[in-house]
Amino acid sequence: MTERLLVCGLGSGMDHSLAGLRSARRELVVVTGTPTDLARAAADLLLVCDPCDSTAVLAELSAAGVDRLDGVFSLGADNPPVISVLARRFGCPGLPLETALDCTLKDRRLAILRDAGLDLPRFATAESVEEALRAVAEVGLPAVIKPSDQTGSVGVIKVDSTEAVRERAAEALRLSPVGRIVVEEFLEGTEHTLAAFMVDGELHRFGFADREYGRKEEFAPYFFEGGDTLPSRLDAERIEEITDTVRRGARALRLDPAVINTDILRTRDGRVVLLEITCRLTGARIATEVMRLATGVDPLPNVVRLALGRPLELSELRPTRDGAAVQRFLPADGGVVEWVGNPRDVARRAGVHDVFWGIDLAPGTVVPPYRGGADVLAGVIAYADEPAEAEAIAERTLRALPLRFKEPAR
Structure with missing residues (x-):
């Protein structure tokens, strides 16, 4: 059948x-x-x-x-x-609905991971601006405010002063369908994406990337993520340390059997902090194209097997390639489009996998100021033997995009 x-x-x-x-x-x-x-x-x-x-x-x-x-x-x-x-x-x-909710709602996820003894940012929850003020006083400044039930960096805002909390908390609360926000301690370090399957208590990692945050606070109070890079700059020992933390987090949340997507921060003093862990395939073409270009691993056949209740083919998760791949984004940050062409016109060069617009563009399109992770003007996926070479290809490609503004982006 x-x-x-x-x-x-x-x-x-x-x-x-x-x-x-x-x-x-x-x-x-x-x-x-x-x-x-x-x-x-x-x-x-x-x-x-x-x-x-x-x-x-x-x-x-x-x-x-x-x-x-x-x-x-x-x-x-x-x-x-x-x-x-x-x-x-x-x-x-x-997975059961309660398990899916535990890893999707930020406040529930943080509470479970805290009870399991994982290293987390200091955090508190709030359902009003007044509660947010008390939460910030408890967590300390600087802090990050997030809607508990939004994804894709929607409504994620940094606050550096008590005076900014009222406006920013009200903004995040408006974006939360359930009217609840999380206030977290702001931590600095390197950030990473780990993709894996969790089956019978075992974590099978098939991708590990560095997240590009060189322009993270350029659009403060909103954060900008520039893309992902493989292979990681971390050594094997540090990657295994992070993998162990993800394994502990997946077990605490009962994500088994599941495909796992995680965001991890490694602080400057070596702490491994689990920022996000959820039961879905890593999106934005990262697991399916960026990681695959670098490692040769295609996770989709095993995603299908998992969905059908069949055993994984673990041999398909072993790398067959030792290359480099990057995805890089340009932020959409204001301006009026004067002329736009086909981004694929600049894709016909060695090492370019794809070039794409992040939003619909036409002459006269008004691009508003940047307000978060979804506001991407354009992106490129590039590959090479070494990360620096792939990054250079991506940068040259983005500079050559067929786009002109009447009023330049800020």
Whole structure:
């Protein structure tokens, strides 16, 4: 019988991976709020609705006559609770809803990891501006304010003074559907992304990247992440230390069996701090393209096996390539577009995997000031034998983008 697989939610650029899921023995159903030509071409059935709304997804599936699913997962979309609801409704393998909520809601995740003895930033929660003021007094300055239930760096803001807390806390509270924020101690160090599978208590790492934060506070109070780099500058001992911390975090949150995405900070004095850990594939094309370019490892076949309740093929998680790959972004930070061309016109050069706009651009488009991680003007994925070479290719490519502003970006 043909297996029916549901991809519920596509992270930024993850529609590029849908074609790799097609099979003569498989019916591919895709749910997305932003249908693209790539999604339309790959899906046997494309449903358009909010993939973070389980009620809406179930209604669309029912209207389309879908009464059976064999597996369900997202491609980098941060909606584990919806995946859990769908898995239970259709009898598919998947984590319990409470487990998905534990790793998605920041306040719940932090409390569980703290109780498990992991190293975390000092933190407190708040449901009002007054509570936020007390939380900042408890945590100390500088601090980071985050909506508890948002993803993709939405509403993540640094505060350096008590005077700024009222405005910034009110902003974060407005962005939180449940009206709850987390106030965390601001820590400095190097940041990293670890991608893995957790099965039967064992963590199987298949990717480890350095996060690029050279311009992190250029748009303060908002943070800017410039991309990812492989291989890491950390040595094997430090990577294993971080891997052990992620393993402990996954066990504490009961993420088993699961595909794991994590963000880790290693402080200047050597502390390993788990900033985020959740049960989804690393998005923004990192696990599926950037890591794959450097290591040769394609995690998607094992993501499918996990969704179908089948054993992993661990041999497919062993690197077959020893190269370098980077993804680099340009921030969208104000201006009026005068002229825009096709970014692929600058992709025809050695070492360029892809070049893309982060937002829809046309003459006359008004680009607002940068307000967070989703405000990306353009990006490039590049590869080479060494990281410095890949970074240079990415920088040259971004400088050559076919784009001109009437009013230059700030």
